Amino acid sequence: MALEKISSIAGRGVYVPGNDIDTDRIIPARFMKCVTFDGLGEFLFFDVRKNADGSDKPHPLNEPRFKGATVLLSGANFGCGSSREHAPQAIQKYGFKAIVAENFAEIFFGNCTTLGIPCATASRADIAKIAAAIERDPALEIVVDVARQEIRFGGQTVPAEVRAAARDALVNGRWDAIGELLDGMGAMKATAAKLPYLAT
């Protein structure tokens, strides 16, 4: 299972402002009545993008000038709440390849990394700078450089942090841990044998 080495993501960006954007908002629970993740992309941010009659609400993802963006920018504590992987799945299936925020909720961060979606943290001021640059030119290329922990856009460079374990996993193509975990099955059994509640 050779995985892609994700050292850098380049593409157009879109800024979805707000702090504490929770996974219910990213993908409302009613869209989780499914047994596959297929088709979740169209329900991304559904209730903040759509009115009850199906018409559009004002939302950055509804603006044609931001169509095709692959870098999603937002505020603090992005992805808080439910552990639903449906949230990063919807983000990925919509077409995003990287997320930049002030910080991320723990479970969401882990889910994204496991799917090969880099979550980079940047300062509020730097996110505002990138957002302003996108506002001026939505076609601007944003480079989220995971390996070098920086974001480049329109001739500017700002620092961005990708936590060490996630960075290593992404850059070296081991973000899906299953292969490595399977290699450790012998060690797992040895550990289990020492725990009375697991001894059969």
Next chain:
Amino acid sequence: MPKSLFEKVWDAHSVRTLANGQTQLLIGTHLIHEVTSPQAFGMLRDLGLKVAMPHRTFATVDHIVPTDQFVEPYRDPLAQAMMEELRKNCREFGITFFDRATGKQGIVHIVGPEQGITQPGTTIACGDSHTSTHGAFGAIAFGIGTTQIRDVLATQTMALGKLKVRRINVNGRLRPGVYAKDVILHIIRVLGVNGGTGYAYEYAGEVFDRFSMEERMTVCNMSIEGGARAGYVNPDETTFAYLKGRPYAPQGAEWEAAVARWKQVASDPGCHYDDVVTIDAADIAPTVTWGINPGQGIAINESIPDPAAAHAADEKASIEEALAYMKLRPGAPIKGTRIDVAFLGSCTNGRLSDFQEVAKFVQGRKVAPGVKAIAVPGSQIVALQCEKLGLDKILAEAGFEWRAAGCSMCLAMNPDKLVGDQLCASSSNRNFKGRQGSPTGRTLLMSPLMVAAAAVTGSVADAREVFHVNN
């Protein structure tokens, strides 16, 4: 060297260090439900893998079950499909399934403890963020995503970075009418909704020493609402007394040996904590949320925040966003806010003691005209316990609809949903936009007795006044 419970459990379950520096952690108990597991089984099949320890994997169905329909097929074909998928997966992979026909079905975080599956010193994972509930027993319990469910199914392990530990002492005595729910809402208000990121919370102090297991579960349950992926209480005699005799608890001679081990797993005096926070129980009041995240809470006698009084632009924006959604007036008292729906239940507050407390006070009272009130036991066993005590009748006479066990209106994946911008007094755990099933529905989180007070008066009220609580 003295160690915390977290460190002891982590070390005992560490299989090895992975290439990226994370730990391959053994997960002793894996709990699954119908919403987040089907895709994981799909991935397992695609990879041609089996379940590593089917006897350490337990399933139940909770999120999608209708609380007013037992006979299948359910009216919602999508819910029926999820039900059948879980049934099929459990059969194919040899997993114990607490299906509705067993009489043991319920919300996964209520079923684990009541079956005695949840035990001190163990690691537990479940594809649900409220898995932190199980920490009440001195287990380290993690909410995980679906790909990680696949990992745990296939290998009984997962890749994880070690958490820091913050000890939260709640000292003194809670005032009458103040409950475990108020304790956790207060903690989240003080430390913030992301204050716990990177931490496991160790809850301690006189309040936790005195708490029942059900109260400890209520607090641990909402650790994630404060950003902490895990939360726990050190096991003690209360823990052991709760577990003794439960179906999956050790029996006979094994029981004594297990208790001896469990005593050893508690945090050692003088162990290192990455942070310590101390809260005076007397400072905690019945708490109600007014906003769109669980940290936006106030004491019942406080007023709704005014963005004009915010200290920072950021805080101002978040208050404005919340008030616009909640349609609440800045500076107004929260008390007296009219409600449309009252919801009793969820993995936070859907246990026997929750319904007992409400029944004790609503006996002889009536739900206010125009308020829809539903009471949803967290499991079939909780339902049966309540019914044996006649609590269902007391609640029904007061005007609550007594329903069948499930997650119900906490996240409204079943037919129990808010309609339009209805305002709900809820004993659940999340007040996010649209959480209770209507994209414009509004949620006020509070303790079960505060929900009952709102139900009988028709508006947010101080349960201490409504019910003359003074013991």
